[in-house]
Amino acid sequence: xxxxxxxxxxxxxxxxxxxxxxxxxxxxxxxxxxxxxxxxxxxxxxxxxxxxxxxxxxxxxxxxxxxxxxxxxxxxxxxxxxxxxxxxxxxxxxxxxxxxxxxxxxxxxxxxxxxxxxxxxxxxxxxxxxxxxxxxxxxxxxxxxxxxxxxxxxxxxxxxxxxxxxxxxxxxxxxxxxxxxxxxxxxxxxxxxxxxxxxxxxxxxxxxxxxxxxxxxxxxxxxxxxxxxxxxxxxxxxxxxxxxxxxxxxxxxxxxxxxxxxxxxxxxxxxxxxxxxxxxxxxxxxxxxxxxxxxxxxxxxxxxxxxxxx
Numbered sequence: 001x002x003x004x005x006x007x008x009x010x011x012x013x014x015x016x017x018x019x020x021x022x023x024x025x026x027x028x029x030x031x032x033x034x035x036x037x038x039x040x041x042x043x044x045x046x047x048x049x050x051x052x053x054x055x056x057x058x059x060x061x062x063x064x065x066x067x068x069x070x071x072x073x074x075x076x077x078x079x080x081x082x083x084x085x086x087x088x089x090x091x092x093x094x095x096x097x098x099x100x101x102x103x104x105x106x107x108x109x110x111x112x113x114x115x116x117x118x119x120x121x122x123x124x125x126x127x128x129x130x131x132x133x134x135x136x137x138x139x140x141x142x143x144x145x146x147x148x149x150x151x152x153x154x155x156x157x158x159x160x161x162x163x164x165x166x167x168x169x170x171x172x173x174x175x176x177x178x179x180x181x182x183x184x185x186x187x188x189x190x191x192x193x194x195x196x197x198x199x200x201x202x203x204x205x206x207x208x209x210x211x212x213x214x215x216x217x218x219x220x221x222x223x224x225x226x227x228x229x230x231x232x233x234x235x236x237x238x239x240x241x242x243x244x245x246x247x248x249x250x251x252x253x254x255x256x257x258x259x260x261x262x263x264x265x266x267x268x269x270x271x272x273x274x275x276x277x278x279x280x281x282x283x284x285x286x287x288x289x290x291x292x293x294x295x296x297x298x299x300x301x302x303x304x305x306x307x308x309x310x
Contacts, residue, residue: 006035007033007109011038019140023289028077029078030154035081042087042090060087086101088101098129099129108296110133134294139291157260158170159260161189162189168295169263170226187219188248189236190247193239212237245285248278259288
């Protein structure tokens with residue numbers, strides 16, 4: 001079973017934090033995590049560099065106290081999971097600092113709020129961190145509300161394109177389900193009828209039927225590559241009416257999905273994080289938490305390379 005042993009949650013000390021805290025606890029239940037680090041970066045406006053060390057230390061302690069109040073109020077994870085707090089001062093190299101701490105803390109999962117800004121904005125700090133982080137990332141929309149407090153009742157959806165990344169995401173979802181006796185999970189594959197379908201001498205509906213059958217066949221082959229460990233798979237093969245991410249979002253609403261797990265592209269394939277992809281749009285628009293899963297690999301791009309490419 002792949003486990004997120006160490007989780008880090010970025011707190012803004014705003015209303016949105018309660019949702020991130022609750023879902024961090026939920027993931028910890030699902031994954032039996034060992035440690036959750038709650039982190040906050042004090043802006044330079046809040047902590048001017050002219051302040052002496054003792055004044056800065058006081059600001060940090062007060063901030064940590066506020067963080068503890070939020071955790072006591074909203075955290076409902078396993079009592080065995082260790083809780084730690086980190087408070088740092090923003091620096092001109094804040095992205096590098098965050099990436100370095102992620103590596104030093106051996107973080108497996110980073111929890112962020114939903115990135116609502118355009119991901120094409122290269123200067124956006126959360127986006128730059130997300131692109132370079134070597135760990136999985138859980139995006140939690142501010143408006144997300146757990147439908148149930150019982151982990152075994154959670155409905156998990158895995159969008160699949162039958163790739164190895166999708167298979168890794170599916171295996172993680174299966175491990176989640178096994179850990180807390182969730183009887184079934186959903187997967188969705190979205191297909192589209194190409195514009196040149198008429199060149200095959202078929203009507204739109206005839207070509208769509210052919211693609212549906214092909215997708216069902218691929219889904220069965222995909223299912224055969226994964227050990228579902230007794231978990232029932234609900235496969236959904238959906239024809240795209242609009243854009244793929246909108247079709248997936250509609251599937252989330254239609255089936256009351258609580259949690260989406262999607263495979264992340266490897267840095268070996270691209271130095272950009274989920275850019276110009278279905279995942280990017282889902283991250284920006286999803287109404288439920290989305291876990292972009294990236295299996296940690298020692299052979300993956302090192303921290304030094306990541307920093308040099310910022």
